[in-house]
Amino acid sequence: MIHFDNVTKVYANQNRPALDHVSVDVDKGEFVFLVGPSGSGKSTFLRLVLKEERPNSGAIHVAGKDLARLSNFKVPHLRRRIGCVFQDFRLLPNKNVYENVAFALEVIGKPRRFIRKVVPEVIELVGLEGKAHRMPDELSGGEQQRVAMARAFVNRPMILLADEPTGNIDPATSIGIMKVLDRINRTGTTVLMATHDAAIVDSMRKRVVELEDGKIVRDQSRGVYGQAY
Amino acid sequence: MRANFIFSEVWIGLRRNLTMTIAVIVTVAVGMALLGIGLMINSQVSSLTTFWTDKVELSVFLCKKDDVFPACKNKPPLNADQKAQLKQTIQVMPQVERVDYEDQAQAYKNFQAQQSNNVLLSVIQPDDLPESFRVKLRNPDNADALADQLTGRAGISRIVNQRKLLESYFGFLPKLRNMALGVAILMVFAATLLIGNTVRLSAYNRRRETGIMRLVGASNIYIQLPFVMEGVIAGLIGGVFAAVLLIVTKILLFEGIQSYMAVPLGWNTVAGVITFTMAVGVVICVLASFITLRRYLRV
Incomplete structure (x- = not known):
């Protein structure tokens, strides 16, 4: 690989x-x-x-x-x-959890229907279910890193x-x-x-x-x- | 490609850089308006040239009694036979299309029609004005050569090429055009630098987003398009202002001096000029954005 x-x-x-x-x-x-x-x-x-x-x-x-x-x-x-995760999370501070994850798919031109289906699945996979509408500054460091991992993994x-x-x-x-x-x-x-x-x-x-x-x-x-x- | 994503990015970018965006719009508007005015003057100059070229004549003035012109000093004026002979001589010249005789009465009528100075009008009598031949040329460019040929013949006091007179009246137009175009080039240069700077600021403001876009594999066009669109939209808005300025100029300036111009500036020309300046404005914005992006947005 x-x-x-x-x-x-x-x-x-x-x-x-x-x-x-x-x-x-x-x-x-x-x-x-x-x-x-x-x-x-x-x-x-x-x-x-x-x-x-x-x-x-x-x-x-x-x-x-x-x-x-x-x-x-x-x-x-x-x-x-290739997905990427960093020490400093690199989330967009003006977007909530869902939007941060969806951003990675939006900018590679994925259809909205696909995004609506996949993003909640990945948010659940990283253990952030129920926090999709939180902003990054409302989350702990560990939670922010989970968002970053969801974003890295959302495109499989x-x-x-x-x-x-x-x-x-x-x-x-x-x-x-x-x-x-x-x-x-x-x-x-x-x-x-x-x-x-x-x-x-x-x-x-x-x-x-x-x-x-x-x-x-x-x-x-x-x-x-x-x-x- | 998702249009609404691109447009929301563009909108955010323009709003964050509001002052720079306004500077770009104003510079583009002024620059493009000057370019357009230059082009409008240019079209006016060329249509005037063709219009007057068809009309210009060579005026061959004849000596009158006791004429003070050096060519006529101590020489008697031509008698009717001599005049007919001179007319015949000019008539047969190959460059000449037509020769008309203007007597003193006709000359006085024309003088009255053209002159508004009351003192002159009251002093000048028909006898003071010379008779003349109005020579229409096949090709007005030959006027000087023909004038040289006729100079010195007995009974001719002076030969005037009307084109030279016109050129001294309308000579300021090409100068005005060159000035407008010169300033337009400077403004276009300033606009290019301003757009470059705006895009740079914009790229800096959004480095977080573009960094992530790069990482998750957004294509270059997806990353760059919002920045280029910012330039295009600023350029277009500037172009619209320029169009308004050009229309105002046409109405206030060109229609004001229409009576001297003989050839009105048509709305078709104005529309053509507006389209052209807008296209130039947008192309400049796109180029400036792209060149700056190459430097400040590593992809």
Whole structure:
């Protein structure tokens, strides 16, 4: 589903590569934690999957497409098959829960009938039933992240990228977030989650890929956060 | 593509940037109005030129008794035979279409009709005015050559090319046109920059929305269209104001000087000019929006 072959990314004006000859294979339906300290290249990895950045060398395949050969014109179609969740939620403050989720479908031109059917289903899946008409500032951090997850998942993407989704949320609430991610993973969606949160990684017992200074130092199925140290 | 989604985005964008939107509308309106006025003067100049070209004549004035013109000094005026001969000479020239003789009585009548200065009217007698041949040319461009040929012949005091007289009357029109067009170009330039700035502000105000749109895979056109539409709508409103200004100009200015112009400026021309300026306004807005979006809205 995601295939990195010897990928190197150096940002302009920086000597040290953000990713240094990284090769990784993520299969369909896998749940993968991407761990490592700040600046180890986790976010760069996610941005490369979305084709927000281009690698300096190496090949990236996502959902069967060679990103180097994917024209800019088709990048939006790639992104429709990838959902994204961030540490800072990125909700629209002037739209309620339902509208925030529906926005993702409106802007890719889905018919209104389809939106009316799917959005409540997804809101229920993330555990926000009955809160469809709340505004983001009336929700707790955990609830806001659930809205963000609903928005990422509403178009049934093949891949869900989560960049420190529990970074702004207390540990107790984080468990709920992880349950939702697990539920999404069980529908067959590949989940790739970058995180610092050792407790969560240890409790989930999923595949762990650890980056350090842009290199993969560990790739372990059913791993824990700090085993390499 | 969902039209009401795009339009609600456009409406929000225009309202958030109200002052900039007004600036764009005013600049486009003034710029397009000046462009239109320039074009209207231009059409007036060319229709006047064709109108007068058909009418201009070469006036060949003859010496009268005791004439003070240097060419006539100490020479007796032509007698009837000589006049007939001169007329014949001019008549057979290849460039000449027709020659008419204007005697002193006729000249005095014309003078009375054209002159409103009472002092002059009371002083000038028919005898003071020269007789003349009014020469109609096949091609008015040859007037100068013909005048050169005739100058110096006995009995001719002075040759006047009427076109030169007209040009000194209407010469200000092309100048006015150039000024209007020059200012119009400046205004169009200012409008382009203003639209660029408005789109930039708009893109900044909505960076959250556009960021999410990018992430969930909205196509470029879906992301950019609201911004371009903002430009188009501001341009169109500006164009409507310009049209009103042009219609007012036509009624107040062009109809006011109609009596001097001989060829009225038709509503057809005005409609054509309005359509053209509106199209120019909208095209400029679209181009300015697109160019700015390329820079400030990474897709």
